[in-house]
Amino acid sequence: MSGMPGHTGGAVLTADEPSAAGTASAGDCSIVTRGLTKRFQGGQVAVNSLDLAVPRGSVFGFLGPNGSGKTTTIRMLLGLVAPTSGSWELLGTPMPAGVSGVLPRVGALVEGPAFYPYLSGEANLRRYDAAGPSADPRTAGMRIGLALERVGLAAAARKRYRAYSLGMRQRLAIAATLLGPRELLILDEPTNGLDPQGTREVRGLVKEIAAEGTTVFVSSHLLAEVEHMCSHVAVMRTGRLVAQGPIAEFRELRAGEAVRIRVESPDTAEAAAVLAALGLDEIRLGDAEVSAELGAEAPERICAALVADGVAVRGLAVQRPSLEDVFVGLTGKGFDVDG
Numbered sequence: 001m002s003g004m005p006g007h008t009g010g011a012v013l014t015a016d017e018p019s020a021a022g023t024a025s026a027g028d029c030s031i032v033t034r035g036l037t038k039r040f041q042g043g044q045v046a047v048n049s050l051d052l053a054v055p056r057g058s059v060f061g062f063l064g065p066n067g068s069g070k071t072t073t074i075r076m077l078l079g080l081v082a083p084t085s086g087s088w089e090l091l092g093t094p095m096p097a098g099v100s101g102v103l104p105r106v107g108a109l110v111e112g113p114a115f116y117p118y119l120s121g122e123a124n125l126r127r128y129d130a131a132g133p134s135a136d137p138r139t140a141g142m143r144i145g146l147a148l149e150r151v152g153l154a155a156a157a158r159k160r161y162r163a164y165s166l167g168m169r170q171r172l173a174i175a176a177t178l179l180g181p182r183e184l185l186i187l188d189e190p191t192n193g194l195d196p197q198g199t200r201e202v203r204g205l206v207k208e209i210a211a212e213g214t215t216v217f218v219s220s221h222l223l224a225e226v227e228h229m230c231s232h233v234a235v236m237r238t239g240r241l242v243a244q245g246p247i248a249e250f251r252e253l254r255a256g257e258a259v260r261i262r263v264e265s266p267d268t269a270e271a272a273a274v275l276a277a278l279g280l281d282e283i284r285l286g287d288a289e290v291s292a293e294l295g296a297e298a299p300e301r302i303c304a305a306l307v308a309d310g311v312a313v314r315g316l317a318v319q320r321p322s323l324e325d326v327f328v329g330l331t332g333k334g335f336d337v338d339g
């Protein structure tokens, strides 16, 4: 498997392996794409032969640096832009033929909705609801009340939008996507531009919505975001899918990568000799520290051997590659890990 040292199988699939979309049955997936491609006029390929398989019930993180094709993919999924080639299914229905039947079951936040600052959250949602093609005005109050409750804004329903915090504003935007029962929610970078509190609120909300059984497909350029929220992840790089699978499998990849042991000591030459005698590889000498690949050796045995040889051990640490190291290996770029 390219770019994934230490991988020994499992559900993470890279572009080099048999397509996940080819093996997943549409019935198990809320989104399936096959060879989905978008080439913009002028020749730019924004999305290149994308095979996605988004399991039903997952919180699926669509991760990639800016410009890697996430928004274009989401726009294609929703029928907002036509693919150059390829096919896709939403909720088991081939698109775009099934668009009118499927889209009412899909909530989407692609470009933030524009709200009126002087109207309350509730009045804003009433306008949104009235614009919906299938909205029955007799049940509008119930739909709006449920949506506000679901995002935790029932108590602030009558407050003017301009008095909402950033997190409340984004929760209202998500409420606008929930003005009906949704089986799938598609969110494009929902925490972009939010403060830390707003980010926490939105992440918590996404988890709650997923816990109620809605599949959530959420794009992000933040690894930390995906780590916090998602059960599955797909990684994009310049329009191509690099890997996808359960996030736990990515964590296993991390565990499979070279784990190093770091010894802090003024006696670097002696410490290095002990590590070499124990058969450790990739020994590196630093300033008052030595590190090596841990391999199958137990840290406590290394510690005992160092002490037995009279090496002054000031510190001993086992260092595992971070999940970010795995993603950087896959994308060739760092992710913004703040967040």
Ligand SMILES: Nc1ncnc2c1ncn2[C@@H]1O[C@H](COP(=O)(O)OP(=O)(O)OP(=O)(O)O)[C@@H](O)[C@H]1O
Binding pocket: 040, 041, 044, 045, 046, 064, 065, 066, 067, 068, 069, 070, 071, 072, 073, 221
């Ligand atoms: N309408 C368009 N015409 C031409 N090129 C486009 C168009 N829309 C997007 N692109 C290009 O396609 C590539 C992918 O863009 P896209 O917006 O899908 O990426 P992204 O991963 O969502 O990034 P970001 O988070 O910055 O929006 C970019 O290089 C972008 O410049």
